[in-house]
Amino acid sequence: MKTATLILDPAFRVGPVRPRLFGSFVEHMGRCVYTGIYEPGHPRADADGLREDVLALTREMGVSVVRYPGGNFVSGYRWEDGVGPVEERPARLDLAWQSLETNAFGLHEFMTWADRAGVEPMMAVNLGTRGVQEAVDLLEYCNHPGGTALSDRRVKNGRTEPYGIGLWCLGNEMDGPWQIGHKTATEYGRLAQETGKAMKLVDPSVELVACGSSNGHMPTFGSWEATVLEHCYDEADYVSLHAYYGQDGDLPSFLASAVDMDAFIDGVIATADHVRAKLHKSKRIQLSFDEWNVWYTDSFEGGTWEQAPRMSEDLFNVADAVVVGNLLISLLKHADRVGVACQAQLANLLAPIRTEPGGPAWRQTIFHPFAHAAAYAKGDALRVVLDAPRVETAKYGDVPVVDAVATHDDDGVTVFAVNRDVEESVGLTLDLRALPGVRSAERIVLSDADTGAANTEAEPGRVTPQRSEVPVRAGEPLLVELPPVSWNVIRLTV
Numbered sequence: 001m002k003t004a005t006l007i008l009d010p011a012f013r014v015g016p017v018r019p020r021l022f023g024s025f026v027e028h029m030g031r032c033v034y035t036g037i038y039e040p041g042h043p044r045a046d047a048d049g050l051r052e053d054v055l056a057l058t059r060e061m062g063v064s065v066v067r068y069p070g071g072n073f074v075s076g077y078r079w080e081d082g083v084g085p086v087e088e089r090p091a092r093l094d095l096a097w098q099s100l101e102t103n104a105f106g107l108h109e110f111m112t113w114a115d116r117a118g119v120e121p122m123m124a125v126n127l128g129t130r131g132v133q134e135a136v137d138l139l140e141y142c143n144h145p146g147g148t149a150l151s152d153r154r155v156k157n158g159r160t161e162p163y164g165i166g167l168w169c170l171g172n173e174m175d176g177p178w179q180i181g182h183k184t185a186t187e188y189g190r191l192a193q194e195t196g197k198a199m200k201l202v203d204p205s206v207e208l209v210a211c212g213s214s215n216g217h218m219p220t221f222g223s224w225e226a227t228v229l230e231h232c233y234d235e236a237d238y239v240s241l242h243a244y245y246g247q248d249g250d251l252p253s254f255l256a257s258a259v260d261m262d263a264f265i266d267g268v269i270a271t272a273d274h275v276r277a278k279l280h281k282s283k284r285i286q287l288s289f290d291e292w293n294v295w296y297t298d299s300f301e302g303g304t305w306e307q308a309p310r311m312s313e314d315l316f317n318v319a320d321a322v323v324v325g326n327l328l329i330s331l332l333k334h335a336d337r338v339g340v341a342c343q344a345q346l347a348n349l350l351a352p353i354r355t356e357p358g359g360p361a362w363r364q365t366i367f368h369p370f371a372h373a374a375a376y377a378k379g380d381a382l383r384v385v386l387d388a389p390r391v392e393t394a395k396y397g398d399v400p401v402v403d404a405v406a407t408h409d410d411d412g413v414t415v416f417a418v419n420r421d422v423e424e425s426v427g428l429t430l431d432l433r434a435l436p437g438v439r440s441a442e443r444i445v446l447s448d449a450d451t452g453a454a455n456t457e458a459e460p461g462r463v464t465p466q467r468s469e470v471p472v473r474a475g476e477p478l479l480v481e482l483p484p485v486s487w488n489v490i491r492l493t494v
């Protein structure tokens with residue numbers, strides 16, 4: 001068996017784990033909204049048509065913040081279409097996904113859902129086909145107490161108190177040629193600056209996310225962030241990152257996907273800090289990794305003009321869950337700069353939660369690492385000193401076979417670790433010399449002899465994490481075996 005050692009010390013602090021790291025994303029795309037979170041007439045729907053089974057799973061996952069309504073969808077969206085009496089709302093072509101948008105679900109429905117799910121809303125404005133005026137109109141509608149045409153319209157539509165939405169995205173993936181209203185970095189940077197300036201005049205408390213690159217391999221990556229931030233450094237609080245990782249038959253490289261995420265995050269930090277130095281600023285721009293996940297992009301099908309077509313309903317397996325866990329480790333390793341992160345998406349497409357219309361809702365494999373991280377990654381993120389053998393990958397060269405991070409709070413220390421070896425277990429020795437008070441240890445593991453195993457409607461509990469106690473001997477290191485292709489949580493209680 002391969003062996004690795006890991007030194008834990010509460011002094012090796014990276015930064016606080018901010019709850020917004022465990023965000024998700026609800027887009028008007030495929031069946032995320034319609035027959036996902038919202039299905040009037042479903043046996044488990046409440047009086048507002050919100051699926052209570054999906055609400056319960058969202059709460060169980062520990063989702064903290066949810067980005068809405070897109071995504072590519074937002075770049076052609078008129079928010080006014082989704083407010084007021086439902087029977088008066090227009091049906092529209094959704095050009096992003098070539099689907100039919102009925103607008104039966106809109107702003108108020110989403111805010112009711114967010115309230116019941118116990119999540120903070122993260123609202124995106126359309127900077128594709130629209131601009132400064134529509135963005136400030138939406139913000140005034142949402143956040144101004146009353147006495148103006150827009151805020152009184154919100155009151156008339158049933159919501160007296162202002163929504164007080166604090167986190168806003170200035171458009172979506174505006175660097176992407178596929179984006180409706182795609183812009184150059186200079187065009188977008190100026191628009192983000194002016195939109196941000198006006199939004200902060202309406203409500204100075206809002207936090208704004210400027211669009212970074214739609215992935216770290218875009219030809220404009222780096223120069224896009226630099227140009228955009230040179231324009232909107234004062235107005236932006238965050239710059240966004242998006243990344244999706246897929247399997248293409250090369251499992252060792254897929255399992256090492258977090259190597260790419262680490263490099264992407266480091267590149268954006270370096271670029272944002274370059275602009276900070278160049279502009280002589282003291283403020284540091286934070287990172288909003290507001291779309292991340294595993295995704296088999298070739299499973300995308302659109303163009304039918306149907307309402308809520310089945311799109312990208314990927315069936316995620318054990319290997320996918322291990323990669324998702326590793327991506328969460330990467331986010332936690334950068335907790336000092338990544339202040340927001342949203343797994344894309346919540347229900348049905350690319351999703352931890354799957355539903356059937358009129359039928360059940362269940363947890364995909366990737367639900368579990370997210371739920372563990374959201375539940376147990378509290379307090380401060382800790383850098384760990386890891387000594388592990390390396391494995392060869394075609395995409396990333398040789399990489400450590402184990403990747404890990406830890407968190408420290410009043411209850412103790414939790415280690416999150418993946419074994420990226422396709423065949424062999426790794427014997428991990430946890431050096432606890434800086435934690436003499438550890439009384440007990442529990443470990444949770446997600447692995448399977450069949451790395452392709454998945455949860456389905458017929459077998460929703462096929463892949464389930466296993467919990468066990470690990471014996472602790474005072475003054476001695478702790479030994480844990482990490483099975484091949486596994487996600488592991490080790491909770492040390494003091």
Ligand SMILES: O=[N+]([O-])c1ccc(O[C@@H]2O[C@@H](CO)[C@H](O)[C@H]2O)cc1
Pocket residue numbers: 027029070071072073172173244291297344345
């Ligand atoms: O790799 N791709 O082919 C690819 C295509 C589209 C794409 O768009 C992003 O992903 C969509 C789904 O979350 C969001 O609406 C959009 O922001 C992200 C990645």
